[in-house]
Amino acid sequence: MTETLPPDAPDAAMIDEAVQYINERVAAHVYRGSLEIGEYVLERFFGNDIQLAGSKSRYKPVSYRKLCDHPDLAVSRFTLMNMVKTAVQVQFLISGGIPVDRLNYSQQVFLARLENNEEKLALARECIDAGILAEDLKARVREICDQSGSLSPVAAVRKYLDRINRWMLRMSVPEGMTDRTVIAGADPAEREKILDAAGGILEDMSVITNRIRDLVTTLTETPAEPEIPPLPEEPA
Numbered sequence: 001m002t003e004t005l006p007p008d009a010p011d012a013a014m015i016d017e018a019v020q021y022i023n024e025r026v027a028a029h030v031y032r033g034s035l036e037i038g039e040y041v042l043e044r045f046f047g048n049d050i051q052l053a054g055s056k057s058r059y060k061p062v063s064y065r066k067l068c069d070h071p072d073l074a075v076s077r078f079t080l081m082n083m084v085k086t087a088v089q090v091q092f093l094i095s096g097g098i099p100v101d102r103l104n105y106s107q108q109v110f111l112a113r114l115e116n117n118e119e120k121l122a123l124a125r126e127c128i129d130a131g132i133l134a135e136d137l138k139a140r141v142r143e144i145c146d147q148s149g150s151l152s153p154v155a156a157v158r159k160y161l162d163r164i165n166r167w168m169l170r171m172s173v174p175e176g177m178t179d180r181t182v183i184a185g186a187d188p189a190e191r192e193k194i195l196d197a198a199g200g201i202l203e204d205m206s207v208i209t210n211r212i213r214d215l216v217t218t219l220t221e222t223p224a225e226p227e228i229p230p231l232p233e234e235p236a
Contacts, residue, residue: 053085088112161212
């Protein structure tokens with residue numbers, strides 16, 4: 001005799017419970033894995049040097065940069081750095097009395113964008129006590145960064161140049177870009193799109209180039225000699 005199953009009546013409460021259960025397990029797995037990766041990279045590539053790993057300097061160890069650029073790496077440079085920064089941050093939070101197991105991974109990633117100080121500890125406690133959601137925390141962190149991120153004009157110039165330099169270092173010229181045979185064999189519509197994109201980039205780059213050229217001119221100009229007022233004549 002074939003056993004018949006009861007009718008599959010939708011149970012909203014049961015479905016919600018299952019979704020919550022699955023999501024919690026996935027989040028816990030991602031959290032543990034991300035921390036393990038961050039701790040591994042921190043030890044192997046930074047020698048547990050928390051200051052070096054957490055610094056914003058682009059001069060990271062060569063081996064770490066090669067790791068980030070490896071074509072088989074399953075995560076992006078940005079994601080990997082988040083893992084390292086979060087692993088570094090865990091030690092700070094624990095020393096500050098924060099039960100890190102009550103912060104999910106997304107919250108810890110957003111907190112890692114802040115300096116390790118009392119303000120971060122207070123915000124972490126608020127996340128736990130007030131149940132601040134990750135998206136709300138992201139907005140709070142952005143506000144804090146905007147308030148503390150006001151740069152002097154000179155620092156803003158340096159930041160602008162650093163961003164351009166980082167972009168150039170990440171770029172690599174694809175094979176066939178200047179190969180007439182490859183370009184000639186492209187579909188006419190595709191060639192038109194490439195031409196439009198290339199023309200727009202040239203215009204934008206010319207603006208940037210002119211600004212940098214003006215900057216170089218200003219930096220290399222001989223400063224004008226200050227005028228020295230004439231000495232008062234001595235009475236006869």
